[in-house]
């Protein structure tokens with residue numbers, strides 16, 4: 001069986017066990033999670049997320065990028081238009097041994113700089129090889145964004 005056929009079969013089984021369910025737009029935990037695309041760091045597994053609990057946005061590294069900030073702006077607009085309650089929390093989840101840390105700012109600047117929204121000379125400040133510092137610098141970047149909740 002192909003991967004696609006396997007996943008389609010799983011989807012049919014899911015749909016059969018959730019007939020007629022159509023959850024609202026607001027996730028029950030009122031939370032947005034930004035995390036790495038790495039299959040080893042899936043928030044459904046490592047945080048025990050269940051369906052409809054959180055909005056999950058994934059990218060390589062779980063980094064605050066210009067694309068992520070645009071996504072956040074669109075989500076905030078949807079929340080406003082749909083009159084969703086305020087008070088969402090934002091969780092930034094990065095991890096050790098991230099594939100992004102295997103890229104060198106010197107060797108892979110042409111990929112990293114536009115992804116992170118900085119010039120090649122600023123890549124060092126993105127702390128690609130230190131996940132703790134990467135989180136700190138991304139939180140500092142988030143604090144400058146009007147769509148980010150205060151916590």
Ligand SMILES: [Zn+2]
Nearest residue numbers: 036038098099
């Ligand atoms: Zn990663």
